[in-house]
Amino acid sequence: MPNNLREIQYSSGDLVADRRASYAAALATERAFAEAADLMTQTLEMVPQWVAGWNLLGGYREAAGDIAGAVVAWTQLLQLDGKGLFGAALKLAAHGAGGSAEAAPAYVEALFDDYAPRFEDALVGRLGYRTPEALETMIRAVMVTRGIGRFGRVLDLGCGTGLMGGRLRPLVERLEGVDLSARMLGEARRKGIYDRLEKDDLKAVLDQEQASIDLIVAADVLNYVGALEAPLASAGRALRRGGIVAFSLETHGGSEPVRLGTSLRFQHAVEPTLEICRTAGLEVISAEPVVIRMDRGLPVDGMIVLTERV
Numbered sequence: 001m002p003n004n005l006r007e008i009q010y011s012s013g014d015l016v017a018d019r020r021a022s023y024a025a026a027l028a029t030e031r032a033f034a035e036a037a038d039l040m041t042q043t044l045e046m047v048p049q050w051v052a053g054w055n056l057l058g059g060y061r062e063a064a065g066d067i068a069g070a071v072v073a074w075t076q077l078l079q080l081d082g083k084g085l086f087g088a089a090l091k092l093a094a095h096g097a098g099g100s101a102e103a104a105p106a107y108v109e110a111l112f113d114d115y116a117p118r119f120e121d122a123l124v125g126r127l128g129y130r131t132p133e134a135l136e137t138m139i140r141a142v143m144v145t146r147g148i149g150r151f152g153r154v155l156d157l158g159c160g161t162g163l164m165g166g167r168l169r170p171l172v173e174r175l176e177g178v179d180l181s182a183r184m185l186g187e188a189r190r191k192g193i194y195d196r197l198e199k200d201d202l203k204a205v206l207d208q209e210q211a212s213i214d215l216i217v218a219a220d221v222l223n224y225v226g227a228l229e230a231p232l233a234s235a236g237r238a239l240r241r242g243g244i245v246a247f248s249l250e251t252h253g254g255s256e257p258v259r260l261g262t263s264l265r266f267q268h269a270v271e272p273t274l275e276i277c278r279t280a281g282l283e284v285i286s287a288e289p290v291v292i293r294m295d296r297g298l299p300v301d302g303m304i305v306l307t308e309r310v
């Protein structure tokens, strides 16, 4: 089991408190969030050091519309959760209550370690996730216009369980995947489609390469990364001249380059992002609006960008 999952204590260590917490969870399932929050508040009086409990309380209060109360819970969570596995800093920042609107790798790793076994059913089955398909279509179009038979060395950033990799495999000679989450990588490994899989931050892997990669793909990943200057500069350096970077983003209509949503995912503005690409030596081939997926019943606006190393 990955370290993070062991450290996320879903049990408080006290049977009575656990039972109360499970009643609170049942109330939340019935959408009785205020009642769930009340019960969780009482529970935490018994086990005030239970980190995951403060996370649950913050979530129930947020869902009940009690943002001030949620901020109190997340502030406590921030103090108790030394490794940042629960993303308290992001949660506070997303509600304009301090915190930090910076990428949070420990939180992302824990989130996807937890999500891995049900990721594909949830995302593809229930949330209408079609980003790998959209990226594949655009990559194939570029292959036709540039007369590329197959790409040589290809990096799938934030490869997850390999949904994008499965689409890339027939188009490439060598497929390498990198991801922060060991459990997502475990699912990808089972598919047997990657020549190499590495558990690391995508920027660290890009920084090991110098003009050696032919295609870099990031499907539904940069929305967990935040500021794009550094990773896109690294991607530009990692690519051979004429190499391609293809990625999806969630977008917003404002002017600031990046914004943190209450989903705790980052959204990027179109023009500033394209400018960051150019600064990184990446000429924009295409930038097409897409619906990335559904979230809480609403379409998530996004963009598929293809760029070329000049």
Ligand SMILES: C[S@@+](CC[C@H](N)C(=O)[O-])C[C@H]1O[C@@H](n2cnc3c(N)ncnc32)[C@H](O)[C@@H]1O
Residues within 6 Å of the ligand: 105, 108, 109, 112, 131, 132, 157, 158, 159, 160, 161, 162, 163, 164, 178, 179, 180, 181, 184, 200, 201, 202, 203, 218, 219, 220, 221, 224, 225
């Ligand atoms: C929504 S999933 C997408 C997975 C896959 N690309 C797909 O399309 O199905 C996002 C993945 O990106 C990974 N991720 C997020 N930030 C990362 C980073 N900085 N470095 C490496 N992987 C990252 C997560 O662990 C997760 O597996």
